[in-house]
Amino acid sequence: MLSAFAQAAAFGQRLVVPGDAAWPSQLDDLGPHAPAALWVRGDPGVLATADRSAALVGSRASSGYGELVTAQLAGGLVDRGLAIVSGGAYGIDGTAHRAALASAGTTIAVLAGGLDRFYPAGNDELLQRVAQTACVVAEAPCGTPPTRWRFLARNRLIAALATATVVVEAGARSGSINTAGHAATLGRPLGAVPGPVTSGGSAGCHRLLRDYGAAPVERAEDVLELVDGPQPEQPALSGMTADEERVLDALSSRAARGVDELAVRTGLAPGDVSASLALLELGAQLAARGSGWVRAT
Template sequence: MVSGEVSEGERAARAALTRVLEPGDERGGRWLREFGAEGVLALLTSQDCREGALPGVTETRLRGLRARASGVIPARDLDAVRAIGGRFIVPGDAEWPSQLDDLGDARPLGLWLRGRPDLRIWALSSVAVVGARACTPYGSHMAAALGTGLAERGWVVVSGGAYGVDGAAHRGALGAGGATVAVLACGVDVVYPRGHAELIGRIAEQGLVVGELPPGDHPTPSRFILRNRVIAALTRGTVVVEAEYRSGSLVTARSAQQLGRFTMGVPGPVTSGLSAGVHELLRGEGVLVTDAAEVIELVGDMGELAPARRGPVLPRDLLDLRSRRVLEAMPARGAMAVPEVARGAGTTADETLGRLYELHSLGFVERLHEGWRLTPRTIRGSNARRGVT
């Protein structure tokens, strides 16, 4: 799964730096661009490293980075991830998803993986489904339905492995026998949240568990926020199911927008605070979606269109225009003579009579001595269309 183009020294240095630099550290990313991973690590572990050796870092921060770097043993972390059937991939590997490079200097140093599939291949047809942890039953249902629908159509469902919408989306994909990726804000050997131990285990067996942090590292609030940029960059688009105004899911959506990815939202009740953030997203550049077909129409290839949406086809919808005019000219109650119907329909008496006989054969009207009237079935149908009981 790993290309031989990246030197072992580069891989080991990047693995070491995942314990030194926080995810998304753009200043650290610039150092890597200028000095290379081995060069940055060498500077941080050198006895002669002083303020100014690395641009833009204060003496205080430099001491902190050097303290972190001094105790790092990358071989131990690489052995630990191999022991659980995982691996560490870096830019330059065949498995590295090149769309992560869109993050610029905030690009991950590397990714720790658990699972057999090739992340680069899976990411090519992937969609993020994210939302509130404390979601409503509606949010859980919609997330699971999206996960199932996307998986059944051959798309990979990416989310954060959290409670609520994330877990429902993962379970929907797994239940359909499909592909799903959990991007964690901790080490891939750490189960968080603890209540998702079984779910994370299933994802590792059937899909992929991904993280920027080395084995054993635990999540922090800032790491959750920074993890979201990886979800946004990795996928073709992001769907937000439920989110309040202040929500990490909206951070993912905004990151997706900044990266030129598709951003979608599932509407909810306007009285629900958990849908307020989604509705705000939809008032901007977000696209309203209600099922997997509509998501794929947006992120998929040309011609992958969602089915046309319309209400039920009623018998009168199948009539031609002139017959509908004659039918609409009939009174709701009582009978009417042919000349009066013709006047209302704007046509001749002879044509009206012919149309009335056609409508009679279809069960819309009936003949009386004094003229023509609507059948009880037609009246009931008209009332139902108007919502009259």
């Protein structure tokens, strides 16, 4: 045990236990299956932000469709003040973390092995950034390899830590279905993103929608409703076109976004984005900041 603490100190880790100010109390909902402690690399205080968060999980062998939807969801959610929780893996997990960081948001990675060596190695740079801006956590001490059963055990922490869990893309036997099962057992809201019926990579999502009562998720607002409950209907914005609504929805109130980024987020041509920005600026819906625009507050 002393060697574990010595190794942890060498990597700037802290051990957080129940009763500490940084302990995320939602983990207590796991009852006898709650972790005895968490190793944290980064700022343990960030764990408090998980009391309003969404877990975005899915296949490691993600498609372009799955990655696009994940990026749009993560960016839209951090713009609305939510933290993003995921597992640091390739595919959907990594995309969720990257999109949250790109939008200057908070993202927490929950790993299966010890934090002295980030896994997967190909995501080391990404996980270093997560640790620098927020935190990476694990139940296992330094020197513990990530085994299959540890991944399954890790999934319960993701489900318990987040307010709601959304499976973006998953095959019929994906580990993300295991995470969804933990969320359902805990009574946490569960969502799934529909995909092409011809894609085996969305078979797990369709199963969750069909057999387990998962809510269909298409936009960040759908996830926000899972986290905060049904929202009162907003009156239609007078005179605003569909393109303008899409551009306004893609804007952040904190991070300035340029035409090219907004084109990717909205699926509109850059010329159409520019035209909508001009009209929105005239209507005082946004403000120019540097080389981009932000939503008016």
